[in-house]
Amino acid sequence: MRKYQFYQLDVFTRQAFCGNPLAVFPDPVNLSDEEMQTIAREMNLSETVFVLP
Numbered sequence: 001m002r003k004y005q006f007y008q009l010d011v012f013t014r015q016a017f018c019g020n021p022l023a024v025f026p027d028p029v030n031l032s033d034e035e036m037q038t039i040a041r042e043m044n045l046s047e048t049v050f051v052l053p
Contacts, residue, residue: 023048
């Protein structure tokens with residue numbers, strides 16, 4: 001099983017644990033489109049971001 005670092009942020013708020021949660025994967029090395037879609041579905045958030053070069 002591969003491991004990927006990600007950050008979960010709260011956006012559109014000034015308070016922790018409020019607003020809209022967002023997942024950011026800063027380095028999704030060698031992930032296919034299908035794998036990114038599967039990860040996003042598993043995160044179950046309104047937005048999941050994969051930062052690509």
